[in-house]
Amino acid sequence: MSQDPINRGTCPVTHLTTAFGAPVVDNQNSLTAGPRGPLLMQDVWLLEKLANLNREVIPERRMHAKGSGAFGTFTVTNDISQYTRADLFSEVGKQTEMFARFTTVAGERGAADAERDIRGFALKFYTQEGNWDMVGNNTPVFFLRDPRKFPDLNKAVKRDPRTNMRSATNNWDFWTLLPEALHQVTIVMSDRGIPKSYRHMHGFGSHTYSFYNAAGERFWVKFHFKTQQGIENLTDDEAAKVVAGDRESNQRDLYEAIERGEFPKWKMFIQVMPEKDAETYPVHPFDLTKVWYKSDYPLIEVGEFELNRNSENFFLDVEQSAFAPSNLVPGIGVSPDKMLQSRLFAYSDAQRYRLGVNHHQIPVNAPRCPAFSNHRDGQGRVDANYGSLPHYQPNSFGQWVDQPDFREPPLQIDGNADFWNFREDDDDYFTQPRKLFQLMSPAQQQALFDNTAGAMGDAPDFIKQRHIDNCTRCDPAYGAGVAKALGMTVKSPDQLPAQPELAD
Ligand code: HEM
Numbered sequence: 056m057s058q059d060p061i062n063r064g065t066c067p068v069t070h071l072t073t074a075f076g077a078p079v080v081d082n083q084n085s086l087t088a089g090p091r092g093p094l095l096m097q098d099v100w101l102l103e104k105l106a107n108l109n110r111e112v113i114p115e116r117r118m119h120a121k122g123s124g125a126f127g128t129f130t131v132t133n134d135i136s137q138y139t140r141a142d143l144f145s146e147v148g149k150q151t152e153m154f155a156r157f158t159t160v161a162g163e164r165g166a167a168d169a170e171r172d173i174r175g176f177a178l179k180f181y182t183q184e185g186n187w188d189m190v191g192n193n194t195p196v197f198f199l200r201d202p203r204k205f206p207d208l209n210k211a212v213k214r215d216p217r218t219n220m221r222s223a224t225n226n227w228d229f230w231t232l233l234p235e236a237l238h239q240v241t242i243v244m245s246d247r248g249i250p251k252s253y254r255h256m257h258g259f260g261s262h263t264y265s266f267y268n269a270a271g272e273r274f275w276v277k278f279h280f281k282t283q284q285g286i287e288n289l290t291d292d293e294a295a296k297v298v299a300g301d302r303e304s305n306q307r308d309l310y311e312a313i314e315r316g317e318f319p320k321w322k323m324f325i326q327v328m329p330e331k332d333a334e335t336y337p338v339h340p341f342d343l344t345k346v347w348y349k350s351d352y353p354l355i356e357v358g359e360f361e362l363n364r365n366s367e368n369f370f371l372d373v374e375q376s377a378f379a380p381s382n383l384v385p386g387i388g389v390s391p392d393k394m395l396q397s398r399l400f401a402y403s404d405a406q407r408y409r410l411g412v413n414h415h416q417i418p419v420n421a422p423r424c425p426a427f428s429n430h431r432d433g434q435g436r437v438d439a440n441y442g443s444l445p446h447y448q449p450n451s452f453g454q455w456v457d458q459p460d461f462r463e464p465p466l467q468i469d470g471n472a473d474f475w476n477f478r479e480d481d482d483d484y485f486t487q488p489r490k491l492f493q494l495m496s497p498a499q500q501q502a503l504f505d506n507t508a509g510a511m512g513d514a515p516d517f518i519k520q521r522h523i524d525n526c527t528r529c530d531p532a533y534g535a536g537v538a539k540a541l542g543m544t545v546k547s548p549d550q551l552p553a554q555p556e557l558a559d
Contacts, residue, residue, distance in 0.1 A: 122158035141386030168305035176258030202397030508540035
């Protein structure tokens with residue numbers, strides 16, 4: 056554990072006042088009637104202190120509650136203007152101010168950092184055409200591909216309603232009934248499941264997004280951010296020791312590295328798919344449980360970001376930061392990925408609840424370019440509220456004029472409205488986790504088996520068996536390894552029904 060690195064010796068002397076600026080004469084002794092008498096209601100400073108205390112805690116993020124953040128700079132190193140008109144990528148050498156927040160997902164705000172879990176990887180680029188938020192994870196895929204299931208994922212991995220404890224039964228019952236989760240589960244249970252620190256992991260946009268260029272051509276795109284510190288991970292045993300000694304290991308690592316002037320860096324790459332390829336590419340291009348093979352769509356370098364400044368106040372910037380996949384800028388768009396579509400609603404909605412309707416005015420969230428939304432009023436409005444400008448549109452005074460030059464190229468969409476089941480479109484759950492499994496060394500495969508057995512803990516045997524069966528369908532050696540680590544039996548692939556057990 057290191058020394059408190061904050062130098063408070065240089066602060067000028069301050070004199071205590073109430074929130075409204077009146078001097079506080081005594082902050083140590085309450086106002087009472089006589090030395091042994093009761094409090095007086097007129098001790099307004101005591102009332103203000105108590106009332107403020109009651110309101111200090113804001114709702115935590117429902118997921119990704121525990122996190123660390125820092126400011127930084129993004130620099131373009133390669134010209135990608137043939138794919139996107141986005142101003143931040145417009146010329147090599149261009150720099151854009153940014154803010155990043157890294158997180159664990161399932162733990163609450165006070166949870167330990169070194170836990171086996173995916174990590175959030177959220178970036179906010181303050182571009183001259185608005186804020187672009189790239190709200191990703193440290194894994195290229197996700198557990199689900201239909202957002203109807205996301206609230207249930209959250210319930211399954213968080214606390215049980217009766218015991219108020221995390222439950223291996225709930226967690227693995229849910230995951231194993233969704234065979235499309237096996238790809239992500241394999242990553243989380245692998246030797247990469249506990250990054251040593253936020254500095255030592257890659258980041259991914261995971262979804263398919265879109266780019267469109269100045270000529271109005273659309274491309275599908277995936278974002279990759281490669282750590283320049285190298286990948287480093289903890290084993291379960293190492294992580295247990297870290298947690299025993301330090302619950303804030305990732306916060307401490309990031310904060311102290313930046314204070315030392317060791318600025319962590321990530322290189323940004325994209326995979327680019329021409330719009331038409333989506334119709335023929337054998338991998339469903341809008342399926343969040345799948346990657347695009349780099350042999351088909353190689354990584355193209357874009358730039359690099361470094362994190363070079365800690366916030367002066369954690370609550371102000373890190374806790375109150377608000378990232379939303381709906382924060383897009385001209386040249387960057389979404390895709391038909393159903394998960395991404397639902398995220399376009401979920402984040403700002405959560406933030407209106409968590410931070411208030413004017414959360415875009417909190418300094419860390421405010422754009423660095425002029426913003427004229429004409430949203431007015433609301434709780435906590437702290438700017439000039441657009442003064443006396445007309446507050447309706449259309450108007451005869453040239454205010455709040457549309458900007459059609461920034462229109463996205465039209466996207467052709469067809470099909471009947473229905474509750475389409477993804478499984479009828481694509482039931483290949485195992486090809487990609489199989490390739491991942493087969494890329495692992497024997498030692499990595501053994502770590503995967505052991506980590507899985509450890510994480511399944513006291514889940515009942517029928518759930519363990521369902522997972523073993525899914526692993527066997529993926530690769531018989533995967534099923535055999537997990538079965539052995541769990542002390543259970545493995546069926547041969549021809550003893551298994553062709554389709555995995557499904558709940559829907
Ligand atoms: C945080 C919803 C999937 C990455 C959040 C928050 C919500 C949410 C409500 C809290 C926002 C806040 O209070 O500020 C959803 C829904 C999803 C989904 C409904 C799918 C249907 C994903 C996926 C990724 C992701 C696929 C990554 C590829 C993150 C990150 C944060 C977050 C990094 C934390 C952002 C921060 O640091 O403030 N999510 N999420 N989420 N989500 Fe998701």
